[in-house]
Amino acid sequence: MSEKAISVIIPARNEEALIGNVLEAIMEAAAHTVNSAVPVHLAETETEVIVVDNASTDRTAGIVRSYSDRSGVHLVHCPQLKAPCARNFGARLARGRFFVFVDGDTVIPTHALSRIRHLCEAGGYQAGIARLASLEGGLRARCWWTYWGLMRHLPLARAKAMPAFMFCTRAAFHEFGPFDERVLIGEEWPILAGIYRARPEQFIYDQTLTALSSSRRMELQPFGYVRTFWRYVWAIVHHSGRYHYDDHHRHLSPRQERIL
Numbered sequence: 001m002s003e004k005a006i007s008v009i010i011p012a013r014n015e016e017a018l019i020g021n022v023l024e025a026i027m028e029a030a031a032h033t034v035n036s037a038v039p040v041h042l043a044e045t046e047t048e049v050i051v052v053d054n055a056s057t058d059r060t061a062g063i064v065r066s067y068s069d070r071s072g073v074h075l076v077h078c079p080q081l082k083a084p085c086a087r088n089f090g091a092r093l094a095r096g097r098f099f100v101f102v103d104g105d106t107v108i109p110t111h112a113l114s115r116i117r118h119l120c121e122a123g124g125y126q127a128g129i130a131r132l133a134s135l136e137g138g139l140r141a142r143c144w145w146t147y148w149g150l151m152r153h154l155p156l157a158r159a160k161a162m163p164a165f166m167f168c169t170r171a172a173f174h175e176f177g178p179f180d181e182r183v184l185i186g187e188e189w190p191i192l193a194g195i196y197r198a199r200p201e202q203f204i205y206d207q208t209l210t211a212l213s214s215s216r217r218m219e220l221q222p223f224g225y226v227r228t229f230w231r232y233v234w235a236i237v238h239h240s241g242r243y244h245y246d247d248h249h250r251h252l253s254p255r256q257e258r259i260l
Contacts, residue, residue: 005046006033006113007096007170011078011086013054015104016063018135018214022107023049023067029113042072047113049073050093051104052086060104084179084187087163091173099173103164105214107135112209116167119204126202127168127195129160130209141215144225152205157193158186158236160203165211166192183242185235 008026012019030047031040042048051064051073067073078089087101098120102108112130119125131149134141152159163179168191176194179187196203218224235242 002095004048004094004096005117006048006098006100007090007094008047008049008100008102008113009087009090009094010049010051010102010104011054011083011090012051012056012060012064012104013081013083013086014056014058014060016056016059017216018105018107019051019060019063022102022104023051023064023071023073025107025110026102026113027067027071028110029108032110033114033117039071041070048095050090051075052078052090054078054083054086055081080181082181082184082187083163084181084183087187088178088181091178094170097170098167099170100167101163101165102211103213105135105216106132106164107212108165109209109211112165112211115206115209119206120167120169123204124202125204126172126199127166127192128204128206129162129166129192130205130211131207132162132164132213133210135212135214136216136219138215138219140225141219144215144218145213157196158189160192160196160205161186161188163188163192164213165209168192168195185232185242 010022026049027039030042030045031038033047034040034045053061053064053075061075064073064075068075076090076093078086091099098116100113100116119128129152133145148162166188172195173191177191180190218228221227
């Protein structure tokens with residue numbers, strides 16, 4: 001099979017609420033790479049999109065399959081239940097020189113794929129992350145993502161994190177990866193922190209790109225923002241915190257559905 005420039009890899013478990021929005025945005029970004037203002041089939045581009053269904057029990061696979069038929073999105077199934085397992089599974093199948101990892105609840109901007117290719121080819125970057133903002137809005141969500149955006153400026157390897165929207169070259173993935181399949185928090189650290197430690201000049205926190213990620217996992221549980229914050233603190237302070245993270249909040253609240 002021929003090589004592609006970009007492989008977009010999306011782990012998806014019970015993402016029927018948002019996976020359609022996510023794929024629409026990625027298809028617009030793929031069209032942008034060939035200067036098209038209208039939807040294109042991925043065969044006409046140097047982009048491939050791989051959705052790794054992680055044993056979904058809802059309509060996720062059916063929604064993705066509709067994009068397979070009309071747009072060339074690849075739907076594959078990973079039996080191992082963990083997001084890092086799904087990401088690694090997709091990476092093993094990917095043909096791109098550059099890997100872009102997007103969560104099943106994160107909407108990327110239209111120029112994202114063109115920008116990432118430029119950063120890798122012209123800028124010489126091996127990996128990077130972008131700004132994250134709330135998909136649904138709301139004061140608490142804006143404060144949450146603003147806080148993490150500030151933290152990512154710190155000159156610490158583990159601050160260059162969060163895999164909701166990240167990229168790396170295929171060479172860097174094989175050198176520093178894969179994602180750590182033993183953990184539930186910080187599975188991206190081997191890649192992002194590894195590259196930042198080894199070659200910080202080849203890592204970028206690109207704030208010209210802003211992806212919109214869902215805040216539902218915090219919004220749909222009591223004291224969700226506080227609880228999630230302390231889970232991350234625990235994970236950073238002690239390795240045992242990386243193994244405990246319950247994330248079953250997959251469906252939007254009525255308020256979030258109205259916003260979208």
